[in-house]
Amino acid sequence: MTPVNKEKEEQLLASLKHSLIVSCQPVDHGPMDKVEHILAMALAAVDGGAKGLRIEGVKNVNAVAKATNMPIVGIVKRDLIDSPIRITPFIDDVIDLAKAGASIIAFDGTQRKRPVAMLALLEAIHSSGCIAMADCADYETGLMLAQHGCTFIGSTMSGYTDMYPTPDGPDYDLVTRWVSQGIHVIAEGRYHSPERAAKAIELGAFSVTVGSAITRVEHITQWFAASIANVVLSKEVSI
Numbered sequence: 001m002t003p004v005n006k007e008k009e010e011q012l013l014a015s016l017k018h019s020l021i022v023s024c025q026p027v028d029h030g031p032m033d034k035v036e037h038i039l040a041m042a043l044a045a046v047d048g049g050a051k052g053l054r055i056e057g058v059k060n061v062n063a064v065a066k067a068t069n070m071p072i073v074g075i076v077k078r079d080l081i082d083s084p085i086r087i088t089p090f091i092d093d094v095i096d097l098a099k100a101g102a103s104i105i106a107f108d109g110t111q112r113k114r115p116v117a118m119l120a121l122l123e124a125i126h127s128s129g130c131i132a133m134a135d136c137a138d139y140e141t142g143l144m145l146a147q148h149g150c151t152f153i154g155s156t157m158s159g160y161t162d163m164y165p166t167p168d169g170p171d172y173d174l175v176t177r178w179v180s181q182g183i184h185v186i187a188e189g190r191y192h193s194p195e196r197a198a199k200a201i202e203l204g205a206f207s208v209t210v211g212s213a214i215t216r217v218e219h220i221t222q223w224f225a226a227s228i229a230n231v232v233l234s235k236e237v238s239i
Ligand SMILES: CC(=O)N[C@H](C=O)[C@@H](O)[C@H](O)[C@H](O)COP(=O)(O)O
Pocket: 023, 025, 075, 156, 157, 160, 188, 189, 190, 191, 192, 209, 210, 211, 212, 213
């Protein structure tokens, strides 16, 4: 196994500790899904205090990396016919993200039918000189990947496999269990409010990634619209 690039790992651990990473992934094929909008969201997030950026797609990573020195968690999402794995499924994705300027590369860390083994992706990330993050859904797999040298373990996929329906809130329990093992946990997935993000840090998370609540205009708008509609409905019912 290629050893992790210790110098880069230490730099990233120092710069991302207890910080906010903003995921700039607009709704697929929506009006905001353009390189220039993603770049603008990323730079605005940095102005707002983000210390890291999670960016999907090689073109987008390339544009953001040229415009800022902030650490980029790069991913490629693919919809495969014969596998449910979406996040960075292939070695070539790792190579392309590294060339585009990602400093951290995240890959799907779930035990599902997949085109490339998780440990092969981890090896490819380390041999590209980047730092690895596994987007996990369960405790055991996260622990195993951390023990194999994966620097960051994210709760990203919790609630998004077929194990159970997606809950409303984040998976604090998973974060807590990994923290108890000394893992660098990136809390991610449904951190839709500052209070939720703060709670993850209180529980010992290394950093928190927020996406939808900052960069998906359609989702945020729907939350407000639904909330207003509920009040209107309950008033109608009570009349
Ligand atoms: C499950 C999956 O594919 N998650 C993706 C991973 O990159 C993104 O769609 C999420 O927006 C991201 O994880 C941040 O989460 P939230 O948008 O809940 O703040």
